[in-house]
Amino acid sequence: MAFLLERAREPTHRVAAFRTAAAVVDTLGPEELDRRIRTRTLTDLRGIGPKTGAAIVQAHAGEVPEYLARLEESHGELVPLADDVAEFRALLRGDLHVHSDWSDGGSPIREMAEAAIGLGHEYVALTDHSPRLTVANGLSAERLERQLDVVAALNEELAPFRILTGIECDINVDGSLDQTDELLGRLDVVVASVHSDLRADSTAMTERMLTAVADPHTDVLGHCTGRLLVPREQREGRRQRPRPESTFDAEAVFSACVEHGTAVEINSRPERLDPPLRLLNLAVDLGCEFAVDTDAHAPGQLDWQGNGCERAVECGVPPERVVNTRTAEDLLAWTAG
Numbered sequence: 001m002a003f004l005l006e007r008a009r010e011p012t013h014r015v016a017a018f019r020t021a022a023a024v025v026d027t028l029g030p031e032e033l034d035r036r037i038r039t040r041t042l043t044d045l046r047g048i049g050p051k052t053g054a055a056i057v058q059a060h061a062g063e064v065p066e067y068l069a070r071l072e073e074s075h076g077e078l079v080p081l082a083d084d085v086a087e088f089r090a091l092l093r094g095d096l097h098v099h100s101d102w103s104d105g106g107s108p109i110r111e112m113a114e115a116a117i118g119l120g121h122e123y124v125a126l127t128d129h130s131p132r133l134t135v136a137n138g139l140s141a142e143r144l145e146r147q148l149d150v151v152a153a154l155n156e157e158l159a160p161f162r163i164l165t166g167i168e169c170d171i172n173v174d175g176s177l178d179q180t181d182e183l184l185g186r187l188d189v190v191v192a193s194v195h196s197d198l199r200a201d202s203t204a205m206t207e208r209m210l211t212a213v214a215d216p217h218t219d220v221l222g223h224c225t226g227r228l229l230v231p232r233e234q235r236e237g238r239r240q241r242p243r244p245e246s247t248f249d250a251e252a253v254f255s256a257c258v259e260h261g262t263a264v265e266i267n268s269r270p271e272r273l274d275p276p277l278r279l280l281n282l283a284v285d286l287g288c289e290f291a292v293d294t295d296a297h298a299p300g301q302l303d304w305q306g307n308g309c310e311r312a313v314e315c316g317v318p319p320e321r322v323v324n325t326r327t328a329e330d331l332l333a334w335t336a337g
């Protein structure tokens, strides 16, 4: 039940029914919770209805709570953003972390771009996965080369909108990046993320992240803790269980981000919401720059930036320190620098 509670405690979580249900579950001991699930008497408790009750049962069985997932997918449209969050979001000109069906996204590049245009974006960075992430159909150097040609052709058609070329590049265990130097140098935006050995000890993880952040190709440090708040379905029926944050010396890593001009991503995916607020506050205090990204794998997910903006506002992120408030021209000058 931990993730239900964690979600409900997230200040961004706007679904009051879940907050109430989670609070009720919180008062039950594990045995009482088991008994109530077994005897189907959860809904006898005040504050737990049929839908929240079903979600609790599913979560208890380690299943994806469908109702919660649906709420997460739709609540951005259902619940208007607070005025200050809406203002912050209106400052964003694009999104620097977007996947297509070339890796593990569900839609062609063109559909992602058209959805971004529909949201009023001026640009998106197409950041499909790197070769090592085979479970996500990561792009070999050859496939990435081909993608660059496809993007160039689409850009002719979609101008003035711009698809920035990019990659979500795995950070190898030794901190190096999982693509050739030559190709990384040709891309507009490089998001570097840890996707493996997430449970490494803090010293090893810190070293690994420091090396990646200092790499001259790295522009954005993706979802820095790797946490997953809810289980999720992946390609080919794979399921990922919730997982805690990786442990690393956040002060050292964020300081290195400041030193090397690497932006810290504020990942807006509902199951990530990474970094956690305490680390986001730390990054603000240390003077980091940020990218508020969706990590969208489908067109509708491009609308998730409100999640990240809400957290940015909550932690007092100055908009001028958010690199995707900049024009494409200014952004490219920054990534090239």
Ligand SMILES: [Zn+2]
Pocket: 168, 193, 195, 222, 223
């Ligand atoms: Zn990732």
Ligand SMILES: [Zn+2]
Pocket: 097, 099, 168, 295
């Ligand atoms: Zn991603």
